[in-house]
Amino acid sequence: MGENRLIQGRYRLLDLIGRGGMGEVWRARDESLGRQVAVKCLKPLGPQHDPSLTRVVRERFRREARVAAALSHRGVTVVHDFGEDDGVLHLVMELLDGRDLSRLLEDAEGHPLPVDEVIDIAEQVAAALAYTHRQGVVHRDLKPANIVRLADGTVKICDFGIARLGHDIGFTARLTGTGVAMGTPHYMSPEQIAGTEVDQRSDLYSLGCVLYEIATGTPPFDLDDAWAILVGHRDTPPGPPRVRRPELPAPFERIVLDLLAKRPEDRPYDADEVGRRLAAARAAAGYVPTVVTTWPPAGGAPVRETRLPSWTRGMTTGHKAVGAGPHPAPADPGAVLTGAWTLPAATGAGPALPTRPSPDAVAALTARHHEGLALARRGRWARAREIHLAVAAERAALLGPDHPDTLASRYEAAFTLSRTGRAAAALRAYSGVAEARERVLGPDHPDTLAARQETAYVLGRLGRHFEAHQTYTAVLAARLRVMGPDHADTLRCRHNLALNLSRLGRLEDAHRMALDVAAARARVLGPDHPDTLVTRFEVAYTLGQSGRWEEALRTYREVAEARARTLGPDHPDTLAARYEAGISLGRLGRSADALRVYRDLVEDRTRAQGAAHPDTLRARHGVGVNLGRLGRWEEALAEARDVCAQRERVLGPDHPDTLVSRREIAVALGWLGRWTAALTEYGRVAAARERVLGPDHPDTLASRNDEAHCLEQLGRGAEAVALYRRVAVFRQRQAAGDH
Structure with missing residues (x-):
């Protein structure tokens, strides 16, 4: 489709007003009647479809279109016309304002x-x-x-x-x-x-x-x-x-x-x-406000509100370690504010809190908490963080600083920090929530374990993999004791532990554990369950890190096919597996094949997620990398600069993905012999990583090594040696700390 195209010799397409899984919607002008209409153009059927299916679909389209066109009601969109033009099925409808x-x-x-x-x-x-x-x-x-x-x-x-x-x-x-x-x-x-x-x-x-x-x-x-x-x-x-x-x-x-x-x-x-x-x-004249449940109820027995079965809470491909257990979990987006709550006597809490806060105030905070969750789902992390922090402060004043709902807001604020690349701040926030939950709910409560598991995840993001390993191991022991080996949260913790083992360089251990978890998830959840496929994805990762790229490529492709079957071809997880298959192809020296994979991914992600989505930009980054591997450095440099500019606008100048793109600019400049410009870019990356991650983070040290290499190329040997030595000192300290 394109602007100014004439459909059926009558409907002139003017501008694109919508795009979805079924096709595109255009504002158009009906040249015969001189009115504006909306034209919905369905995706053309590709050669992969059986010709008999194509005939069936065309006939079904005509039948369904006739039915829709026969409807006449002020609450139903009017269908004016339908047909097929150059193989594209389309509907002509009233243009809605x-x-x-x-x-x-x-x-x-x-x-x-x-x-x-x-x-x-x-x-x-x-x-x-x-x-x-x-x-x-x-x-x-x-x-x-x-x-x-x-x-x-x-x-x-x-x-x-x-x-x-x-x-x-x-x-x-x-x-x-x-x-x-x-x-x-x-x-x-x-x-x-x-x-x-x-x-x-x-x-x-x-x-x-x-x-x-x-x-x-x-x-x-x-x-x-x-x-x-x-x-x-x-x-x-x-x-x-x-x-x-x-x-x-x-x-x-x-x-x-x-x-x-x-x-x-x-x-x-x-x-x-x-x-x-x-x-x-x-x-109806009015209504009676809903009574807010108290926590805990008078008899001390936990209240179990009607909600999803506990095992479904493990059905997620994300990192958020929400627990499930015998008590309601305030961190759950479906949780209800509990109203009054009394600290256990053993905590030695200070002055008594109000035993029954205003139901209206509690309900208002509930609504704002859900507003923050909704904003986070839309990727508006900064605004979500502001709301969760504000609600946490107000809940602390109304319900107490250690009330589960107060801690739920603090937990969500920590999650937004983690998602925006502020790992150090997220670590402090999660640690505070974990300590408070342990004090109030106990060390083995699912919500306490959820916060501790998130702490481990952020430690890994900060490159502190040994500390992350210790935390994961402790959480896993508690989950095994409380929930058993096949509980979804136990399996998630084992999955994360396997991932962290690979970051520690213990690839055989990581591979073995990931295989075990994949088998357990297949047994408990099914072979095509999203969580099973997440762990198989990690199996592929450990294979790649071990240099077994052919096996990794085969596993990534199997995961991509299974995800396309169960989640759909445009699901982010399906596209992620295809992305990793592209990485495997690149590692195998098949850069031309990798380039084709990434270009297809850019097209599919742009359609499914948008041109500025971080995953789309990640696929474009892959295009640039493989252009460089093919020796097409001027094209690679142009791609890297464009992706870096978009990532800076979408994610911020210090986001890890932005810095990876900036480093790719420096790499291309170096290959083109423009070492002075490359040194400037490497320096910007190193300074940003030191500011965000700290001077001893592995990524910061890698950037300092890049700087030293540039200095060597520019003939500034003494400065290069000094920088290499500085990096070596930090790495020696890390090695001593790990042992």
């Missing part, structure tokens, strides 16, 4: 929409669904991005029939070998997850998910891992919306929870019934 609900939530920066707007949107969507269901049409992919609120307040549903078409073409990911189509996991009904036939009640479940999110700011099962989300939809009752937002009317909450019933027969009969109940909720 408004924003979809996903964008409205983003604009609100984690805050839910006003209650009256939520109920108004709910009534309009229910009316539109009631109409379409009477026509025998089921949407199948109702989500905030498919619901648009116009400037005049009208709400319209988009993309009827497109979701099923996408499933046929294969654009949607699939979950394991069960044949379950993973549309948008946050909004899928249990029957969709099970792969059974769906009817209008599946749309009602998705509507419940949408209303839950716009009313509270988060979906009902708000986890990073698609598997855990799907398990939540299938097995776990959602938390009441008014726990997150007490001002919601009780009748509205009841409607949402009824829509989210696991069995279709337990949901409202149809959308008309939903509309009638919403109208009654709007007319």
